Amino acid sequence: MLPLNVLVTFAAIATSILGSPTNSSVDDSCTVTSYDKVASAVSSCSKLTINGITVPAGETLTLNLKSGASLTLEGTIKFGYQEWKGPLILVKGSKVTVTGASGFKFDGDGAKYWDGKGDKGKVKPKFIRIQTTGGSVFKNINLLNCPHQCVSINSADSTTLQNWDVDVSAGDKDELGHNTDGFDISSSKNINIETATVKNQDDCVAINQGSNIYISGLTCSGGHGLSLSVGQNSGSDNTVSNVTFTDCTVKDSRNGIHVKTHTDGGTGYIKNVVYKNIKMSGISRYVINVQEDYAGGSSTGKPKNNIPITGLDISDVTASTTGSSCVPVYILCASGGCSSWTWSKISYSGKYKSNDCTGYTPSGFSC
Numbered sequence: 077m078l079p080l081n082v083l084v085t086f087a088a089i090a091t092s093i094l095g096s097p098t099n100s101s102v103d104d105s106c107t108v109t110s111y112d113k114v115a116s117a118v119s120s121c122s123k124l125t126i127n128g129i130t131v132p133a134g135e136t137l138t139l140n141l142k143s144g145a146s147l148t149l150e151g152t153i154k155f156g157y158q159e160w161k162g163p164l165i166l167v168k169g170s171k172v173t174v175t176g177a178s179g180f181k182f183d184g185d186g187a188k189y190w191d192g193k194g195d196k197g198k199v200k201p202k203f204i205r206i207q208t209t210g211g212s213v214f215k216n217i218n219l220l221n222c223p224h225q226c227v228s229i230n231s232a233d234s235t236t237l238q239n240w241d242v243d244v245s246a247g248d249k250d251e252l253g254h255n256t257d258g259f260d261i262s263s264s265k266n267i268n269i270e271t272a273t274v275k276n277q278d279d280c281v282a283i284n285q286g287s288n289i290y291i292s293g294l295t296c297s298g299g300h301g302l303s304l305s306v307g308q309n310s311g312s313d314n315t316v317s318n319v320t321f322t323d324c325t326v327k328d329s330r331n332g333i334h335v336k337t338h339t340d341g342g343t344g345y346i347k348n349v350v351y352k353n354i355k356m357s358g359i360s361r362y363v364i365n366v367q368e369d370y371a372g373g374s375s376t377g378k379p380k381n382n383i384p385i386t387g388l389d390i391s392d393v394t395a396s397t398t399g400s401s402c403v404p405v406y407i408l409c410a411s412g413g414c415s416s417w418t419w420s421k422i423s424y425s426g427k428y429k430s431n432d433c434t435g436y437t438p439s440g441f442s443c
């Protein structure tokens with residue numbers, strides 16, 4: 077009879093030779109504290125902790141996680157400075173769970189990049205790209221000082237983000253952190269964002285393409301509001317459907333709700349979008365702005381119906397305005413571009429100019 081410790085060693089050797097990952101509680105759990113160990117740990121471990129690493133300049137922290145893996149993030153994860161497009165972080169995987177431990181943050185060191193020019197000026201890296209599927213969850217994630225767009229949910233399916241904090245408030249002064257969108261969603265479906273705080277200088281959320289997207293409990297400040305921006309792709313892949321924004325707060329922002337379609341891209345549609353229980357304060361330009369005339373990054377005043385908007389239901393909106401040039405409700409629809417919108421319980425206070433509804437007036441609302 078061999079002593080027990082020899083048997084255990086033998087079993088461990090046998091497991092590593094046979095490469096069985098399924099029953100190996102020893103090999104399957106890893107903690108990584110330096111960047112050069114990340115790639116091998118990500119490919120071999122199903123329970124992974126990454127603590128306080130620095131990602132070298134010009135590299136993407138690529139977390140192509142094993143199916144069903146859980147990743148815990150600890151400490152502060154930092155990134156070397158380089159002017160490039162990024163992203164600084166890419167997460168892929170099916171059925172994965174990514175959790176930030178107490179005190180965890182990704183620090184993008186945005187102030188080094190900010191020049192107030194956003195997409196122009198210095199080339200700035202996007203921060204995190206999420207391409208997960210299969211019921212993946214990201215909990216308690218803090219992003220500090222995004223150099224450029226913060227979170228890109230792109231080609232993702234069945235993914236939930238809970239309890240995020242995106243803080244780019246250091247870029248507020250003179251809008252230095254221009255184009256620091258909070259959550260950008262494109263080519264994705266079945267996405268939930270539940271409870272998040274975004275302090276930035278562009279859209280809090282911008283949906284470009286996707287379906288079945290449910291956003292609740294957001295608190296946004298300093299930016300451009302809860303947005304759809306549809307039509308930039310050439311071709312017909314500019315479709316947004318089944319989107320709900322509910323129980324959100326928008327403070328000190330240019331817009332509360334902003335839906336815009338691009339006249340210089342392709343075709344598509346916006347269908348079945350609901351905004352309900354949206355509380356706004358300190359809105360400087362528009363409480364609700366729906367415009368079908370965007371081209372080359374600005375309003376042209378010439379709406380087109382290449383992206384018709386059908387079913388845009390807005391209810392329970394309260395807003396206070398700031399300054400005196402806010403237009404509470406601005407609608408610019410092309411002929412045949414807007415149909416079946418129902419709006420109710422929309423109220424605003426403060427100084428403002430008169431509403432402007434051109435081309436369409438929603439049912440239940442008098443402009």
Ligand SMILES: *[C@@H]1O[C@H](CO)[C@@H](O)[C@H](O)[C@H]1NC(C)=O
Binds near residue numbers: 317
């Ligand atoms: C949108 O929701 C409707 C009603 O629930 C559903 O029938 C439809 O398939 C959904 N659209 C997409 C693209 O998932």
